[in-house]
Amino acid sequence: xxxxxxxxxxxxxxxGQSMTxxxxxxxxxxxxxxxRQDPGMGLRLIHYSVGEGTTAKGEVPDGYxxxxxxxxxxxxxxxxxxPSQTSVYFCASSYPLTGENEKLFFGSGTQLSVL
Amino acid sequence: xxxVEQSPQSLHVQEGDSTNFTCSFPSSNFYALHWYRWxxxxxxxxxxxxxxxxxxxxxxxxxxxxNTKEGYSYLYIKGSQPEDSATYLCAFPKYNFNKFxxxxxxxxxxxx
Numbered sequence: 001x002x003x004x005x006x007x008x009x010x011x012x013x014x015x016g017q018s019m020t021x022x023x024x025x026x027x028x029x030x031x032x033x034x035x036r037q038d039p040g041m042g043l044r045l046i047h048y049s050v051g052e053g054t055t056a057k058g059e060v061p062d063g064y065x066x067x068x069x070x071x072x073x074x075x076x077x078x079x080x081x082x083p084s085q086t087s088v089y090f091c092a093s094s095y096p097l098t099g100e101n102e103k104l105f106f107g108s109g110t111q112l113s114v115l
Numbered sequence: 116x117x118x119v120e121q122s123p124q125s126l127h128v129q130e131g132d133s134t135n136f137t138c139s140f141p142s143s144n145f146y147a148l149h150w151y152r153w154x155x156x157x158x159x160x161x162x163x164x165x166x167x168x169x170x171x172x173x174x175x176x177x178x179x180x181x182n183t184k185e186g187y188s189y190l191y192i193k194g195s196q197p198e199d200s201a202t203y204l205c206a207f208p209k210y211n212f213n214k215f216x217x218x219x220x221x222x223x224x225x226x227x
Contacts (some may be wrong), residue, residue, distance in 0.1 A: 035217075041219055042119065042220060043206075043215075046209070071160060090158070102164070104206070107158060108157070108161045
């Protein structure tokens, strides 16, 4: 019963380095999301996808790119990491909006520090 | 960007106390309101999805009410226990774009 799996769990980067965070879900969800969580702030949407091959910008997309080549995977890339991207990143997935079935299922988070 | 506000930011109660906190959201174009429970070092987990004005949901000692006309939802915990210590998040999905806007959460600490 894996649900939503994020890798890695922790990462430390130097400014300017690149990395990719992987999110995988085994619930056949159409929709997938990347959020970041910073102290004193709610979860903020970075990018999301409503299906394989589609992506869209959320509230705070700058400095990030995403890809959804397979339905079960949603990748978040940082091309040139900056200290402002130090955060905890959460992936989530859901069914399309059909009422009470659209609740979000979250991964366990990735703690990223950019020095 | 939609404004979803939660209050208070944090709450410290004694074991056995009952408590409640608030989520405020835009009352226009309402679709649903979600509550999530987020324990430290774990993933947020859905508590309730509320869709109807006047809706009341219950899960054990935790219950939630919804007023879509005035744009607020209350979460109640009856007889708080230390294991209720967590951050409680509300989220407001925007139907057209399937985005969820989260409040900053209420951090509850229940002392034994």
